[in-house]
Amino acid sequence: MIFDLHSHTAYSDGVLTPSELINRALEKQVDVLSITDHDTVDAYRDLQLAVEAIRLVPGIEFSTQWENTGIHVLGLNIQLASDAMRAGVEFQTTARLQRAWRIGENLEKKHIPDAFAGAGEMSQGGYIGRPHFARYLVKIGKVNSIQAAFDKYLGDGKPGDVRQHWAELPQIIQWIRDADGIAVLAHPLKYKLTRSKLKRLIDDFVRAGGQGIEVVSGQQTPQSTTDMARLCEQKNLLASCGSDFHMPGKHWGELGVFAPLPEYVTPVWELF
Ligand code: AMP
Ligand code: MN
Ligand code: MN
Ligand code: MN
Numbered sequence: 001m002i003f004d005l006h007s008h009t010a011y012s013d014g015v016l017t018p019s020e021l022i023n024r025a026l027e028k029q030v031d032v033l034s035i036t037d038h039d040t041v042d043a044y045r046d047l048q049l050a051v052e053a054i055r056l057v058p059g060i061e062f063s064t065q066w067e068n069t070g071i072h073v074l075g076l077n078i079q080l081a082s083d084a085m086r087a088g089v090e091f092q093t094t095a096r097l098q099r100a101w102r103i104g105e106n107l108e109k110k111h112i113p114d115a116f117a118g119a120g121e122m123s124q125g126g127y128i129g130r131p132h133f134a135r136y137l138v139k140i141g142k143v144n145s146i147q148a149a150f151d152k153y154l155g156d157g158k159p160g161d162v163r164q165h166w167a168e169l170p171q172i173i174q175w176i177r178d179a180d181g182i183a184v185l186a187h188p189l190k191y192k193l194t195r196s197k198l199k200r201l202i203d204d205f206v207r208a209g210g211q212g213i214e215v216v217s218g219q220q221t222p223q224s225t226t227d228m229a230r231l232c233e234q235k236n237l238l239a240s241c242g243s244d245f246h247m248p249g250k251h252w253g254e255l256g257v258f259a260p261l262p263e264y265v266t267p268v269w270e271l272f
Pocket of ligand 1: 013038063128129130131146147151155246
């Protein structure tokens, strides 16, 4: 069985529609899929949760910050129509819009006019993320790749790296738990924290009600898998895995393509 519990559609910063994503997951032999768009569950609006041949687990990927580091928390197996999810999504949607406005202002100071409007156009909807600013910067010729846009303007410590608007970590976890979901720390190695800092993050995460970590996030080295699995076991957490698929192509992991979870960890789906 292939469980892919982390993926994105065009409702956040992916490019496929929900049904295109599901069809691709079927092609890739995924048995259980979670669509985990950033701070929104709009992808589920038109979808049947029990599509034949694939099981869909309702999910979300919330943005937050911890000690000045941007952190992502997955909510898996959530009640989509719960008051908690509605409140969480509403708060984060406002935060995201305010943040996009601030990013626009910061870029303006770097002599890039109209970036807020430009990013809005790239996203073709209410949702604006840094990738939409990146696509705009490429379009107007400021940079020649998405990667360069992050390196120069949007990544850690750059003018477009505006974090302070998100809800706090405990609040995010509370929303997930109140929606009967499981809070999973997404891609723990992506934050590039020292080992002691990562352990502190996990301790804070657990104290606030977090229950799992993503042991496998897309294609990663076997050492990373062992490393995260050991940490997961040590901290007595559930293990999750997913591709973090955003779009077809070489820059992002493919749906369902990643190493299996080691046998000694407890998979998060035991609670589904
Ligand atoms: P945001 O949710 O607006 O903070 O944007 C974060 C998203 O930007 C991540 O989920 C990734 O999809 C994307 N991203 C972050 N860093 C990079 C990078 N260096 N290159 C391309 N995409 C990135
Ligand atoms: Mn993303
Ligand atoms: Mn993420
Ligand atoms: Mn993601």
